[in-house]
Amino acid sequence: MALQKQSHLSNMEIWKRWKEERSLEAKKRLMEYYLPLVDFVSNRLASGMPGSVSKEDLASHGVMGLIDAIEKFDHLRGLQFETYASWRIRGAIIDGLRQGDWVPRSVREKAKKIEEAYQKLEQEHLRSVTDAEISSYLQVSEKEFQSMLQEITLTTLCSIDEPIKEEESETRLSVLVDETSKNPEYKVNEFFLKETLAKAIDRLTEKERTVISLFYYEDLSLSEIAEVMSLSPSRISQLHSKAILRLRGSLGRFKVQLLHE
Structure with a gap:
């Protein structure tokens, strides 16, 4: 999984602008930066799914999980966002499929x-x-x-x-x-x-x-x-x-x- 290059300092500054100033521009940059996580998680889940479930559907649910992760993550606690976001993305995909009644x-x-x-x-x-x-x-x-x-x-x-x-x-x-x-x-x-x-x-x-x-x-x-x-x-x-x-x-x-x- 490859995320675009970005220094730790600038990344923390973006988190600070989003969490403390509620800058929508900062939130957008975080979304763009971590979007590859959605592809990573959805592709891994897709390999075990029936053929009737498309990767596009998984990614769509995954994006909602990423948004939720960015909203709730506490950047000051020193935790790894990638790990936390992966949990949220995976959970959002599975919950989305269940709520959508994909299983007959x-x-x-x-x-x-x-x-x-x-x-x-x-x-x-x-x-x-x-x-x-x-x-x-x-x-x-x-x-x-x-x-x-x-x-x-x-x-x-x-x-x-x-x-x-x-x-x-x-x-x-x-x-x-x-x-x-x-x-x-x-x-x-x-x-x-x-x-x-x-x-x-x-x-x-x-x-x-x-x-x-x-x-x-x-x-x-x-x-x-x-x-x-x-x-x-x-x-x-x-x-x-x-x-x-x-x-x-x-x-x-x-x-x-x-x-x-």
């Missing part, structure tokens, strides 16, 4: 059925279930199951790497709860939530864990992960979808347990 109801229903299948079977067997077992439960062939996974790609994209608070570096992925909470019941629930999630991750297959790690921790796109793992992008997309649905199923069981306690 039938596809959402398929995702829900697969999630429920993982939840039920893995609770029964206390292990990671195979594609054959899921296919049998859903009464479809394994080939049909793989096709279903490909269809639900968009429904399994998570914005868990967005910041929890404005301009903070902590994310939903790195911090699950407020550590300052003094509520004993809350702390117990927090412990079991983390334990449930850890066990769920352990039950993922090795390939699924690798995809999750590279996608959410190393920030590689699905196509880049495909190159690293020497698999097709469609196969990586399927592994990602299965991993997310397994994790959702495990967390769904945790929620049910809480409601019945």
